[in-house]
Each structure stands twice: as C-alpha cells, then as structure tokens.
Amino acid sequence: MAREDDKAEAMEIDGEHQQAATTAVPDDFNADYLRIYYGKLFPHGDFFKWLSYGNDGKHPGCDESYVGRREFSFTLENDIYLRFQSFDSVAAMESSIKEKCPFKIDIGPVYSVDPAKRHAYAQSGNNVFVPVERELIFDIDISDYDDVRYCCSGADVCIDCWPLMIITIKILDASLRDDFGFNHILWVYSGRRGVHCWVCDSRARKLNNEQRAAIADYFRVYKGGENTMKKVSLPGAVLHPFLARSYTDVLKHFFEDKLLLSQQLFASEERYQKILDLIPDENVASELHDKWQGNRRSSVSKEDVNATRWEQLKSALQSGKHKAQGLRRCIEEIVFSYTYPRLDMEVSKHMNHLLKAPFCIHPKTGRVCVPIDPDNCDDFDPTTVPTLSQLLGELNAAGHHTDSENDWERTSLEKSVRFFRASFLQPLLKACKEELESAYNAKLQQSKNTLTW
Amino acid sequence: MEIVRSHRQLAAAGRGGGGGGGAGGLPTYRVAPELEVRLEEFELFAIDRLRVLKGIADGLSRGKRPEEMEKLVKELWKAHMRHHDPAETLNKDIISHFVLRLVYCRTEELRKWFLSMETTLFRYRFRLESPESQRMLMSEFQLPYKALPHLEFEAVKDKLSQVARTIGQSATVESVFFKVPFEEVPDLVASRRVFLSKGYAYVAMSQVVSLVVTQFRCNISKALVLTNRKWTAAIKEQEKDRLTPIVEALSNAYFGPDYSQPKDAVEISLKDIDQLAKTSFPLCMRHMLEKLRENHHLKHGGRMQFGLFLKGAGLKLEDALAFWRAEFSQKVGSERFDKEYAYSIRHNYGKEGKRTDYTPYSCQKIISATPGVGDHHGCPYRHFGEENLRAALNKMGISGHPLEDIMDKVKNRHYQLACTMTFEAAHGISCDTGINHPNQYFSESQKVLKAKNQAVQSQAMT
Numbered sequence: 001m002a003r004e005d006d007k008a009e010a011m012e013i014d015g016e017h018q019q020a021a022t023t024a025v026p027d028d029f030n031a032d033y034l035r036i037y038y039g040k041l042f043p044h045g046d047f048f049k050w051l052s053y054g055n056d057g058k059h060p061g062c063d064e065s066y067v068g069r070r071e072f073s074f075t076l077e078n079d080i081y082l083r084f085q086s087f088d089s090v091a092a093m094e095s096s097i098k099e100k101c102p103f104k105i106d107i108g109p110v111y112s113v114d115p116a117k118r119h120a121y122a123q124s125g126n127n128v129f130v131p132v133e134r135e136l137i138f139d140i141d142i143s144d145y146d147d148v149r150y151c152c153s154g155a156d157v158c159i160d161c162w163p164l165m166i167i168t169i170k171i172l173d174a175s176l177r178d179d180f181g182f183n184h185i186l187w188v189y190s191g192r193r194g195v196h197c198w199v200c201d202s203r204a205r206k207l208n209n210e211q212r213a214a215i216a217d218y219f220r221v222y223k224g225g226e227n228t229m230k231k232v233s234l235p236g237a238v239l240h241p242f243l244a245r246s247y248t249d250v251l252k253h254f255f256e257d258k259l260l261l262s263q264q265l266f267a268s269e270e271r272y273q274k275i276l277d278l279i280p281d282e283n284v285a286s287e288l289h290d291k292w293q294g295n296r297r298s299s300v301s302k303e304d305v306n307a308t309r310w311e312q313l314k315s316a317l318q319s320g321k322h323k324a325q326g327l328r329r330c331i332e333e334i335v336f337s338y339t340y341p342r343l344d345m346e347v348s349k350h351m352n353h354l355l356k357a358p359f360c361i362h363p364k365t366g367r368v369c370v371p372i373d374p375d376n377c378d379d380f381d382p383t384t385v386p387t388l389s390q391l392l393g394e395l396n397a398a399g400h401h402t403d404s405e406n407d408w409e410r411t412s413l414e415k416s417v418r419f420f421r422a423s424f425l426q427p428l429l430k431a432c433k434e435e436l437e438s439a440y441n442a443k444l445q446q447s448k449n450t451l452t453w
Numbered sequence: 454m455e456i457v458r459s460h461r462q463l464a465a466a467g468r469g470g471g472g473g474g475g476a477g478g479l480p481t482y483r484v485a486p487e488l489e490v491r492l493e494e495f496e497l498f499a500i501d502r503l504r505v506l507k508g509i510a511d512g513l514s515r516g517k518r519p520e521e522m523e524k525l526v527k528e529l530w531k532a533h534m535r536h537h538d539p540a541e542t543l544n545k546d547i548i549s550h551f552v553l554r555l556v557y558c559r560t561e562e563l564r565k566w567f568l569s570m571e572t573t574l575f576r577y578r579f580r581l582e583s584p585e586s587q588r589m590l591m592s593e594f595q596l597p598y599k600a601l602p603h604l605e606f607e608a609v610k611d612k613l614s615q616v617a618r619t620i621g622q623s624a625t626v627e628s629v630f631f632k633v634p635f636e637e638v639p640d641l642v643a644s645r646r647v648f649l650s651k652g653y654a655y656v657a658m659s660q661v662v663s664l665v666v667t668q669f670r671c672n673i674s675k676a677l678v679l680t681n682r683k684w685t686a687a688i689k690e691q692e693k694d695r696l697t698p699i700v701e702a703l704s705n706a707y708f709g710p711d712y713s714q715p716k717d718a719v720e721i722s723l724k725d726i727d728q729l730a731k732t733s734f735p736l737c738m739r740h741m742l743e744k745l746r747e748n749h750h751l752k753h754g755g756r757m758q759f760g761l762f763l764k765g766a767g768l769k770l771e772d773a774l775a776f777w778r779a780e781f782s783q784k785v786g787s788e789r790f791d792k793e794y795a796y797s798i799r800h801n802y803g804k805e806g807k808r809t810d811y812t813p814y815s816c817q818k819i820i821s822a823t824p825g826v827g828d829h830h831g832c833p834y835r836h837f838g839e840e841n842l843r844a845a846l847n848k849m850g851i852s853g854h855p856l857e858d859i860m861d862k863v864k865n866r867h868y869q870l871a872c873t874m875t876f877e878a879a880h881g882i883s884c885d886t887g888i889n890h891p892n893q894y895f896s897e898s899q900k901v902l903k904a905k906n907q908a909v910q911s912q913a914m915t
Contacts, residue, residue, distance in 0.1 A: 079792050144826040180635060181652025203652070207636065214639035218649075223823070230838065236619035240645045241612050345825055346753065 029366040031077055033388050035101050040407040041391060042097070042359055043417050048090035050425055051107070053202070054432030061440025069132075071108030071115045073354050074100055083108075084115040103363050106354035109134035110205075131351040136182075136199035136207060136215065139347040139355065140168045143193055148338045150263050150271070155193045155364075157382055160262040165195050166377050167254050168341040171246045172197060172219065173374040179242055180215065184428040186420075187372040189385055191362025195372065196355055200428055202435055209350055216348040218242070221340050230278055232336045234329055247332060251339045256310065259338060266309040269293065275313070278334050281327060284316050358420070361388045370416040373423065386412045455489045478543050479578050479586065481593055482550050483672060490548050496699050499556065501533040502549035503703070506570040510817060513573065517866070526577035555688070555696070556703045558681040562812055563704060568677065572670045579662045591661065594668040601630040601655070612648045613655055620646050629658040638663045719767040719896075723776055726763075733898035735872060735891045736833045736845060737819060738762050744829045749784035754822060754830040756794075758814050760801055765813035765892040770802045815890045816869050834859075834868040851878045 048067070049056070055066035068088035074097075075081055082100070087093035097105070109131035113121050118129045142164060146153050151160040169187055176182045176199055186198040207215075221243065222231050239247065259265065266272045272292060276285040292309055313334075317327045347353045360369045366387040372380050391411045398410035408417050490498075508529040512522055534549075536542040550571070557567035579587065606613075606628075613630065617623070635654040641647040641663050647654040656664060689697055721729060730742045741759040745751050751759065756777075763773060777798055781790040799805045816832065824831040833842055842863065846856055855878040862871040873888045880901050888894050 079789065081792070178651070179649035181650075203636075210639050211636050211642075214635075214643040217643035218645055220823075222826075236621060238615055238618045240619045241615050241648060242645065244615070342826055345823065 029361065029363050029388055031101055031103075033392055034103070034361060035098070036392060036395075037361060037388055038098050038101060040395065041411065041413055043406075043408065043420070044090055044094040044097070046417065046421055046425055047357070047359065048087075048093055049429065050200075053200075053205075054429055054436050059433070059436050059440070061436045061443070065114075066110065069112070069114055070110045071354075072357075073106040073108060074102035075104035075106070076100060076102055084118060086114050086116045103361075105357040105360050107357050108354045109351045133205045134351040136204040136212060137347060137353065137355050138172060138197040138199075138216075139190075139194065139344045140165065140197075140341060141190075141194040141344060144342045144344070147274075148259075148263070157193050159381060159383065162380075162382055163254055163258050163262070164339065165382075166380070167250055167339055169195060169197075169372065169374050169377045170250045171341055174245070174249070175219070175242055179218075184424065184431065185374070186358065186424050187374050187377070188358040188369050189367070189372055189380070189382060190356065191360065191367045191369045191385075192365050196358075196369075198355075198358075202432070212351070213345075213349040216343060216345050219341065219343060220345065221336055222342045230333075230337075232333050232340065234333055234336065239332070243336075246340070247335065251335050255335045255339050256307075260306045260310055261304060264306060265338065266292075266306040272309060275334055278337060279317070279327070279330055284327065288313055288316055359416075368413065368416070370413075371420050371424065373419055386416075455487075478539070478546070479575075479582055479590065480543065480547050480550075481590065481669065481672070482547065482676075485551050486544075486547050488544060488548075492695070492699075494545075494548065495552055495696070496703070498545050498549035499552040499703055501545070502553055504533045505529045505574065506553075506567070509570050509573050510566075511869075513817065513821070522573070523577045523580055526574060527581060530578070552700075553703075554677060554680050555684060556700050558677045558684055559704070564674075564677045564681070568670065568674055571673055572666055575669050576662055576666050579665055584658075587661065587665075590665060594665055596664055596668065599631070601632050605632070606630060609648065609650065609655060612650075613657075616646065616648045616655075617657070627657045627659060631656045631658075631661065631664070633664065637667055639667070719899075720769065721763075721767045723768075723772045726768075726776065729766075729895075732902060733895050735888070735894040736849065736875060737831070738891055738895075739849070740833055740845060741829050745780050749780045749782075752828050752830075754824060754828050756797065757801070758819060758822075758830040760798060761811055761813040762891050762895075764801060764811075766895050770799065770804065773798055773802070813890070813892050816872070816888065819891070820868050832868050832872075834863050834871040835866075839863075846875065849875070849879055851875060 051070055052067040055062040055064065057064055065088075068086055070086060071083070072085040072087065072093075073081065073083045074085060082102075085096065087096060108115075110133040111118070112128055112130050112132050115129070121128045142149075142152075142157050142161060143154050145161070145164050149161040149164065152158050157165075173185060173187070176185055176197075182199050182201045182204055184200040186200060188196045188198070190196050221234070223233075234243070238244070264271065265275065269292075273289065276289055279285040279288075288309075291312070314331055317331055347355065356369060358369050358371055361367070362369065366389060367382075367385045368388070368391070370385055391413055394411040395407060406417075408414055505526075509522075509526065512525045517525065534542065534545060536545055553567060553571075557563040579590065582590070617627075632653050632655055635642050635647075635649055635652060638647060638654050638656055638660075641654060641656065641660060642649065646660065647656055649655075726742070730739050734742065738759060741751060741755050744755070745759070760773065760777070763776070768776065774795060777794060778787055778790050781787075781794055785793070796805055801811050803811070819830070820832045820835050822831045822836075824836055833845060837845065839860070843856065843860070846852075846859060851859070855874065859871045859874050859878070862868075862874060869888055872894070873884050876884050876888055876894060876898065880898060882901055884897060886893075886897075888897075
C-alpha cells in the first residue's frame, strides 16, 4: 500500500511539468522532494550500519548501547534545531528522518549516556554526560581560499578552483594513511563549497582532544589570521618528510601545471605584487617587479605570461647571488601559500563538534553530499554531482520497476551508494568484527585464567 | 603529609615515601610523603613555588623558546627553591607541590593553570637531569619502551635525519630511538618534531621528555580531581580554622584577580562602547570592535575573546545581546542571530549549558591563540604582521620613539611589555604593574582617566 502512495506522489511531480522534458522536475529544493528522497533514496541501512561499527547485536562481544549513545542533530525547515536526537535501531532512525524530514542531518559524538536522556543524568552533579568517542573529522571550505583564487569567491566554486580541494584530499589522505596508519577514511562532498573527511578507525574514534589537536597542528602550515602578510613560513634547514613529500608529490605539480594558469596568478600587477610581497629580499622583488612592468607589451609571445614570470621568479631566487637558504625556501613558501590545505582547525580539535552527514542534500544547491573516492579524486566534478530534482527525475523516468530491490539503483545515486558500500563500509565492518572478536576472546581468556588460578 | 604547628621534627622521609626522588632529586609526586610540616613552612614553601610557577607563566606568555625556557626554569628554581641542606630541598619541593595541589584543585580554571605550569616545570627540570636519572624516571613511570632494533633503525635513518635537520640539529642521527604510538607524544606530533610512519612516532632519546611528560601530566590531572573531591568533602570543613584560610588566601594572592565579575559593580552601557574603546580598550579589543562594526560579524574565537572582555568590563547580558544583535543582524538577519548566536552569548554569561560563568581571557591565553583564516582575535603584538601593527598603533596616535620602542619589544617577543608600553604612550603615565589581562588594561585606563577628570574639575573649581 505504501508503495502505491509513494508512486502517486512521484507521479504528481512528474505531472506538474509535463511541458518540459517529461522527466524533469524543477531545480528547486523543497520539503516535498526531500520527503521523497528520504522515503525512497536515502540509504538508511548502510548509514546506520556505518555508525553502529559492528555493535549490531549479533556478536556476543558487542556493545548494544553503542549506537544509541550517538548524537544526531536535525535542522528542520525554518532553521529549527533539534539537537541530541538518538536512535537505537535503524527502524527508529528511519522513521524519525521520514517524519521530521530534516533539511540537514548532523552527526555528533558518542556520549557516555544516551544524549536524549542527558537531563536525567544532569541531576547527579558529576559530569557523567560527556563525549567518549568520535570520528576524527576535517572540514575544508573553499571560501577560506579567497585570497588565492580569482575565478570565484565566497561559497561559489568552479572547475578552475576545485583543484584546491583535490590537493587537500590527496595530501591529507596520504598522510592519514602513511603517517598515522589509519585505514577507514571517508571523503564527502559538502554539497556546496568544500569537502569533509571522516576517519573512522577505532583508534581514531578514541583519540582525546589533545591528540586530535596534535594531528590538526601536524597538518597546519597556513597560519596567522587576517593581519599578517606572510601566512606560510617554513623554517629549518630542510622540510619535514611529510611536507617534503606533499610538495614534490602534489603541491608543485598542481601549482605549476594547473593553478598558475587557471587562476592567472601572474597576469596583472596586483596579482604578481601579492606574490612578490612574499619575497623577503626587497631587491629581488623590486627587480622582478620592474622587469614585468616594463615588458608588458613584449609579453604577447606564445609563452604564457604566468609560466614565464614564474620561471623568472624561480631563477631570480635560485641564482648565484641569492643562494642564501632563505630565498630558495621562498619558492616553496609561495607554492605552499597558494596550494596547501587550509583546515578549519576547531572542527578537528574537539570531540563534540557536529558535522553534516553524508548523503544529505545541501539546501542551497540541491546537491547530494556524495562520497568522493580519494584514489580518483581528480575526476570528481562538483558541478555534475546529482541534485535532488535530477534524482527524482530519474526515478520518474525509470517508472515503477519491481525487479530492483532499492530505488536508488535506478538513479545516478547508485554509483555513490555502491562506492560507499564497497570501498568504505565493507572493509570497515570487517575490521570492526575482527576487533570485537579479538577483544571478546581476550576477555574470555582472561576470565578463564582467573578461574583456573 | 601531616601538618603540625611548630615543633621541629622534619624527617627526610620523602625518598621512600613515593616522592620518588630520582638521582638528581626530581620527584614525580605520585604519593603524598609521610612527613610532618610546620604550618609556617606550609605557607612559605608554597609561596616560593608559586613564584616559580608565575615566572614560568610569564615566560610562556612571552613566547620564549625552549632553550630560553630551560634557562628560565633553572634560574627560577635556584632563586626560590634551594635550601642549604639538600635533604630539605627535596622536602620543600614535595611539600610545596602538595600544598599547591590543595590551593589549585578547587576550580577547573585553577586546575588547568596549575597543571600546565607544573607540567612545564617538570619538563624543563627533566631536561636538566643526567641521562642516568632520566632513565630511572622513565622506569618509574613504567614506560616499557625498547630502543629501536638496529635493522629497523637503518631502514628509517634517512627520514630521522631529515626530521632532525628541520629542528636545527645536525644531520648525524642520534643512535637511540623509541618507537611509540603517536598518541603518546602529542606535542611532538603537533610541532612535526618526529618522524611518523604507520601510526608510530620515532622518538629520539633527547625527546624522551615528551613521553615522560605525557605520563606526568596525566597523573597530576587525575590527582587534582581526586584532591578536589577530598577538599570539598572533608578537608575544607575540618581545616576551616587552620588550613582553609591559608589555602584560599594563597590562590588569590598570586593568581591575579578574577575578572569574571566586573569589579566594584562597574557597569558600562551600550552607547558608551565606542567612546570607551577609543580611550580605554587594549589594541586587541579595539581591533575586534572595529572589525565587528565593519563586517557586522566576528568568527567564534573573536566572539569569545571580545564578548568575555565586554562582560568583564561590565556589560550586562541584555546589553550584550542587544550589542551583538545590532551588528550581526545586518549580516545574517536578526532571526538567524537569535537562533545561532544568542545561545552562545547567554552561554558565556552562564545562562545556558553547563551554566559556568566564563572568565574573560588573560593575555597569556590570548597570546597562545592560533587565529586562522578570517579570524581577528589573538594578540596584535604577536599575531599581526609588522606593517599592520605599525598602522594599528599609528591609528591610536602612537608614533616616533614610543612606536619604535614598542616594535622593538615585539621583535623580542615581549608582547605584554609591548602592550604595557602602548598603555603608557596612550595615557602619558607609567604603568609599573605591567599588563597581563585586557580587563586590567581597561580598568587601569579608567582609573587614570577618572583621576585626570577630577584633577581638571578641581582645577576649574579653584
């Protein structure tokens, strides 16, 4: 019966816009569409399995209260916030999401007690309501790069500045795996202007705030608020292996082969002056400035002016008379300034920060917060991410099939859900099971030992 | 530890009693020692140790480098904690530590400060110990680390030397390394002073202090919470005629005034803020007010630093809400303001959440902030570029000699001195106490201006 109702609803939407392409729905975001999305497409099951981390009641060693102590926060239409929601089963979560139809779902930490019952514990005086576990998370917003991109500003993003996000994914992903030894990392498009990262290894979930801050600081190169000119300084005789690897593997190539041109970094006096300001030796800077100002006319050669000027800057800094360590390092500092990831540090440092859940729909763009494959992140294009209306259109176009088990299989969300399952969820759950198993066995062993003893 | 009134019977019992004096006499303070303490010494020893901790706090807020801190700690210790009898020195060390635990266990803020200063003190004292006693202390903390086997060492040797060179050491690598989970050396990870691989940090013998300090900090942190429980449950009442007054006086005498409540019921009103900013706000707060007026927005760090300052200066909650709403609503609309921002303002005034009445930030806290993109908080003397700082000081009417003197202090990382000199230049009066809190800057400035006003008035009368 419910199926029939759903169908009727979808048909109606289709009907409204018969004149346009038969499958099109208006490019808007509204509660009605969202309701259908939550009803038919949102992968409730996979989502809940993820946050249960294997504690789903099947293994004798699992912690059945685990997922029920997780905070969810819903933002309803008209910016009404419902914090400290919690669910102890996928059915409870699913029905709440369908009923409340949140414009945004945020995920908070796992608390010591069920967050929905926190007031009951508050009386006891001692602070028993505290966060105890949380994924290590990172939030990167492209609006934090406004001083180094000229194609867009604020919340806008295009294919010319998106590479800044690709750089972030490549650098953090490599370091989280190689340096910190994490394996279960989920990258998600934030739906509009950036990316989110969820590190889900149990070791990561158990980090305390100080350890989280240490990791965030390890990644922090870009410094110093709005009031310093030079935001990146790289002291020391050589770069730390992590920074050196980031530079040679990622930053240098993106700067020279992509951003230099796409952002036209040296195209006008205002722009190159900003780069020259990063050179500590005023003589070198003014020499270059004069040279570029003078040859404005002659620069109509085939060579791109940005590439030419970058080469000139490099050779000026590397030339014999400026062999001083500081100036050579300056090339790296410029590249880091224009390319290196800029994290929202506060999000990563504390356990109790909320972060938008994957597979939400961004209310401003209508785009789905889809997972990004870090191994193929070069191919990710934010402008082609499925939108809510597109998905509903596809659903309508596919008509009512009974052969597919899930409705999402008939839309372009399929790729994202399959990726989430195969590349993230399955390996994660396998590791969770193994950990549960070994912890359980160790406990058994221990109780056995104490018995015989 | 038993506190007695006066007869002299001090045994050097600290050794066996868990004070844990290493070879060089660096105790780990794990168990309160079995010894008697005279009441006078109870207080005097504590004051001496507080002098050391205060000195450390000053050093940190000036952004001193590790080598400078090491020297500072050595000097402070020598100046205040030495005793002609070495056995007494150890006793004094242990007694003063446990007394201050009582003093500083009583609020979250006090615990945080004490923990941070004691940890810093321990860190630099550990560095001054001989390798032999360092190893003894490691085993006392039961650090089960085995040095890296030769084969494994050879495999990562190049990376280790690379890291050593980034922190200004020579490329020839030390030979003893410990491989530990990165979680155990957060400070080394944060400053990229270790090589990391697959979740392990390679810690050099010379960095082992970080491992030990993590343990030390953890122990003291737990102990402070326990002490607090005992204090509120029993000691405070039992000792209300003897120790309690001493303990309470000690925390006030040296921690500096608490600016969470405006002093003497001073109130500032909404309409005066801009005028007061011009005459009496320190640069960090002037700057944030200016940016707030300009952008109708301040990011979280700025709202905290500036909002708590205004609270401390005497802005009432209702006025604070009106003040922030007036600006933010121009940018985000008053509806969004009420939903997203009003909560945290009430929170700061202790009306939401944990209902803690939050204390305005001290200079030390502000200086150690790490402002990011779009942030305007922090200490201008520390976080502004030179050009911006000069421009900002010019705007306050400071130029010429005073300006150069200030910039000189900044270059030497004496940020609070630079602020003090700015105060002096702006008010034309010397400030002997020095500035260590933005609210202190404000109240001192108000004092000076009131005195001037009165002088002018009485002159007009005659």
